[in-house]
Amino acid sequence: MTQMTEQAHAADTRSWWSRNQMRAAPWLFLAPGIAFFAVYVILPIFQSFHISFYRWDGLGEATPVGLDNYRQLFEDRAFYVSLRNNVKWLLLYLLAIPAGLAIALFLNQQIKGMRLYKSLFFFPFVISQVVVGLVFVWFYNPAIGLWNPLIGLFGFAPMNVLGNPNTVTYGIIAAGLWPQIAYCMILYLTGLNAVDPEQVEAARLDGAKGWKMLWYVILPQLRPATFIAVVVTVIGALRSFDMVSVMTRGGPFGSSRVLAYYMFEVSLSEYGFRMGYGAAIAVILFLIMLVYIAFFLWRMWRDERAA
């Protein structure tokens, strides 16, 4: 045996490159991506952990303060407000999935001009989040916006949606849902294209229709689409920074902040010079996301093993 390999070795006079090409090639292709991911994603995570143990204004000397930033964080009311808003985002944002599914089912028909309707429904996802935010700011504006006349039709009193601490987060989430529903819709529309017509036919012969058809025949076939929709929606909810920034800058008096925005505000905004504190918030946000990412990876691993 050993002799044979030795012989094989001796016989193999090709260069190292040609011998290992097959094994090296994927790594070479991956190298730029890995390098950038390591420098710009992995490394900053550890840096954040490190900075969170310091008091630092981002300009001068950093003073080590141990766990002070975290101790402060757990006494900080603004932190809990942000955390609670993050939870609201996470839960309400998931409404995009059933809503997207409903619209997709509705649009999945063979009618003349359907492509136009589909693209109209998809439109909000195409325009930038910043523009969506601005449009909704005007929509809610109590002086010139359409929102108050609209609810006036149903006899409701005028509201100051974005100026009221009790309604502001819901107002922003509604704005965020608009493009997110469109995104989920497009995922389901492609999923519906892949639904096997023979199975639907067979189910119909067995007398399934309506909700039963949807629940037992269509939805199981849409599982991959649902999985992706959940993933992108949860991630979208956790990084809901841009909407908050554009629509309210976390106001009024911080009641619409989410963790990502609070982190930005204390460390990088106009009046923010507390890098250590910001880093501590980043660490907490990272740990929260880690739970979700771990679940996600575990499911992927389980599914792959089952396959």
Added chain:
Amino acid sequence: MRFTLKGAAAMLALTTALAGPASAELTGNLRIFFNDQNPAPRAAMEGMVERFQAMHPDLNIELTLIDREANKTQIRNYLTANAPDVNGWYAGNRMRPYVSAGLFEDVSDLWEGPMGEELASTLPALTLDGKQWGVPYSYYQWGIYYREDIYNELGLTAATTWDEEKANCQVILDSGRKCYAIGSRHPWTTGGWFDYLNLRTNGYDFHMELTAGEVAWTDDRVRETFAKWRELLDMGAFIDNPTAYDWQEALPFVVNGEATAYLMGNFVVAPLREAGMTDDTLGFYPFPEITPGIARAEDAPTDTLHIPAQAQNKDNARAFLLYVASAENQSIVNEVLGQLPINSNAEVSDDKFIRAGFEMLSTAPGGIAQFFDRDTDAEMASAGMEGFQEFMMFPDNLDDILNRLEAVRQRVNSR
């Protein structure tokens, strides 16, 4: 003033700089980062650079205009890496983080020359730790801009005391209008109200002690200020839902006559004129007296230029700042800006509001404050204005707000 070698050098630099292109022409580079892209400031800065270029044809000047808001965060990057030779910023405590970090050049040598005397009025605002860190080119007053035509229609005259102010307001409210427009979506606008109420209730010295973090926010004098504010809130003097608007979005209330006055900086005049207001319909008066006998002090934020510590061409930058400070330049620049020159020898523009502001500021015996967010520490400023915004919406939360602000003050002081 002590005559020093440095002073002599600065004076020499000044005379040569003003002597024009014939002598001491500068060579090399001069990179300027200016922090405003709006039409008037842009024109003012470009004019400044053009004239300086004419004096020094061999100097290679490179001007970069940065958006005013973007500059507030970008400054940290450009001061620490690839610094320009001159950059725009603000006076007062707003300079503190960059001074403490050693990122601004000490320009006390310029102030020791005759320039120091001509700009003396802003010396305190540019001084931190006993040294000067920049040169001002313009400032503007804050005060009450009001609908003169509506006041006339209702038979009112601009108030000089708090009781008159409230009486006027009652008449205005009874006529179906609101007294004050304010847009507090971005809470800095509430800082103007706090500044004036506190300056008038407790005076300049107390206000400066408070903004410097030397007095507790739970102090009874602070509560008195908020009590005055509450009087207006209880009357319903302000427009509804101020948190829904930014300061520009609140302008239509004034233009349409739904609100009769606006406490603002002089930059409010340009958009109001664009919207059709004229010198006949728009008036100006200083914030009225509250506690009788307290010396009148005013808010007048100063816009400044600085030399980053890491600048490559500091000599050219110093020569430029001396030119910026000169009476000739400040007259031209502030005519373009529609603001007030700081140089005491400069000419004041013939505009109604600039004249009024000049009159008001040059006779203010109490002192000149910068503005809430320029006088306080950055963290305190942000927490404070957020608290004011909340107070305007929920005046009953005052105790809670003040306790919170006091906690921030103590944390800031413990640094």
